[in-house]
Amino acid sequence: MSAAAHLDRRGFLTVSLLGGTVLAFDACVPLSAQGVGAGAPGVLNAFVRIAPDNAITIGAKNPEIGQGIRTMLPMLIAEELDADWAQVRIEQTLANDALYGPQVAGGSRATPVNWLPMRRVGAAARQMILTAAAAEWGVDVATLTTERGYVVAAASGRRAPYAAFAARAAGLPAPDLATVTLKAAKDFRIIGTAQPGVDTPAIVAGKPLFGIDTDLPDMVHAAIAISPVFGGTIKTLDDAAVRAMPGVVAVVRLNSGLAAAGGADDAVAVVADSWWTAAQARRKLAITWARPAAGGDHATASYERTAATLLDAAPRHDLYRSGDAAAALKDAHRVVTERYDYPFLAHATLEPQNCTARFADGKLELWAPSQAPAAGRKATAKALGIAPEAITIHMPRIGGGFGRRLMNDYMVQAALIAKAVPGRPVKLLYDRADDIRHDCYRPAGWHRLTAGLDANGAITAITDHFVSFGQDGEPAIAAEMSPFEFPAQLVPAVHYGATYMPTTMPTGWLRAPTSNAMAFTFQGFLDEVALAAGCDLPDLLRRTLGAPRTLPPPERGAAFDTGRARRVIDAVCTRASWTGGRARPGARTAGKGRGFGFYFSHAGYFAEVVDITVVDGAAIQVDKVWVAGDVGSQVINPLNAVHQVQGSVIDGIAQALAGQKIEVVAGAATQENFGDFPLLRIDGAPRAIDVTFVPSDAAPTGLGEPALPPVIPAIANAVFDATGRRLRSLPLRLA
Structure with missing residues (x-):
């Protein structure tokens, strides 16, 4: 959680020309240009993209739980890139710590871990643009400066947008990040300025940003019943009546990952064509619960x-x-x-725990509001018996974490349910009682x-x-x-x-x-x-x-x-x-x-x-x-x-x-x-x-x-x- 990404010239910054018109700077550990998604300007695993109209898209790599990281980390890149913040657009990256380094919302570590790496990404991109501009204009790179997304030659008065040099810059070797020049604090134009959250207009407008908003074609919904006693397990289950209900797609036994010992099943999920149907059907499950083997009077x-x-x-x-x-x-x-x-204490996040999963052909795709997606990837891969590389994780905005979403039990649960309904996206959603009575306190x-x-x-x-x-x-x-x-x-x-x-x-x-x-x-x-x-x-x-x-x-x-x-x-x-x-x-x-x-x-x-x-x-x-x-x-x-x-x-x-x-x-x-x-x-x-x-x-x-x-x-x-x-x-x- 606190480890900084290893940075080097070849590993951290890889440059790829996408479609011949967009310059993309992709960050962190070894990454080949071929793996970036050539020809796809909208690819999300890029920190910086410069479009023909000089609009700059910056990837935000960490989970956003309301701490403002989706705005702050791109500010670091934009500062050293010397971009015009008004022209910057922010995209959430996929969860992939092999590309981006640590992607965690926890421990108040985002700033100390990323303060230098993100600035170096921006500085390296700026240096490559200057080098390309110097070659294009036939001048010494030392005679050029930048200003709000433009290259400026003071001696001749020439001035051109970064986009004019994107194609040439893409063919240059990445600079050594340890040697790139960073701005002095006195020269900051973006760092240290008050910037509203990039998501604020969409939040005010009620647009779908959060995990709970995930909506995919052919999606089904899951409600889960977990042993009310911590550490309890399923003793008997009669689900015949529920399986016969209209709209019910499946009933799935699983281990919730919360308190049951030895991997025993302690939860039952009902999958249906709507969450309301699943939640109502859950009430009709005939379950008897076995109390945990651990002795003692577990009471306040x-x-x-x-x-x-x-x-x-x-x-x-x-x-x-x-x-x-x-x-x-x-x-x-x-x-x-x-x-x-x-x-x-419970966490009582306003957005209850949820996760959407799709399992098909041995691969898993997750839309997971997780504070620690790398840990969730590892736990989910183990539960499903698949390779971590077979899992793709999208990171929707999180409606409150406070540490609860470091635990990732909901990711594993959603994945196990999806495996039982292959080919269809399954959205698992807790209700408020689920959320408070099955927390990690x-x-x-x-x-x-x-x-x-x-x-x-x-x-x-x-x-x-x-x-x-x-x-x-x-x-x-x-x-x-x-x-x-x-x-x-x-x-x-x-x-x-x-x-x-x-x-x-x-x-x-x-x-x-x-x-x-x-x-x-x-x-x-x-x-x-x-x-x-x-x-x-x-x-x-x-x-x-x-x-x-x-x-x-x-x-x-x-x-x-x-x-x-x-x-x-x-x-x-x-x-x-x-x-x-x-x-x-x-x-x-x-x-x-x-x-x-x-x-x-x-x-x-x-x-x-x-x-x-x-x-x-x-x-x-x-x-x-x-x-x-x-x-x-x-x-x-x-x-x-x-x-x-x-x-x-x-x-x-x-x-x-x-x-x-x-x-x-x-x-x-x-x-x-x-x-x-x-x-x-x-x-x-x-x-x-x-x-x-x-x-x-x-x-x-x-x-x-x-x-x-x-x-x-x-x-x-x-x-x-x-x-x-x-x-x-x-x-x-x-x-």
């Missing part, structure tokens, strides 16, 4: 009881040790100990934290016993905790440990994975530590951060720069007029509170201040949020960047206040729609989210996730400020 209440008991014992696994935490706590001037917890977690302070209010020791889910000493997916969880590297004595409980629930990454929970836990606890130290949280963090320096990176993750952290803390405090100090809780204007939170995740540094009002002693309303973030030296598309931050903040508010949680009874999720797993309503959003970026010298990093975590503890800390009540469980509730 039993998990909570077990976690409480485990927290009182020593951790079974060490995550991080530094110094002698037990001795430091014994000698501390003051000790603070508290417990924090948070629930399972953000795991619940419980913490017992202890901190020791010296007489000057400095943290001398910190410990955390983290209880979550896993087996054989390994955490479940997304139940990990970083061994360097802030402030581990900044405190003399640290012991982080973990204990894992078994669960049958499928788990997965949710936007800002682990960070969305750890920020609440640690920043909420550190606010309590700050109170014991006689200061506010920003001051405690400044003391703990110390002098600007870069700390060693963990095995997986980015190095931590204390100076960058301090700058965003200072910036948001200035922006929000944070006065410092610690007022008596509840001393502000009746029902008003202010809270602070900081977090470093996905290589981004974010600090946030939240103002709240407590209404009638119970309802918590977020009035305003201030955000300061450092994502490196360059914000590529400021308009989209602000939207990403604002969206992250709203997601965090929803996790804190909307009442989101998944409860398990007898091994099954009880929530099934937005009535019992609510999204944030418009009246719950703040009146303003003030966003400022703090530039640094670091290379640009991503924005999809790091702005989310700090808002959750900031709200909890604001509630304490307003009421004197400390809320240590999510979702936050005063009554």
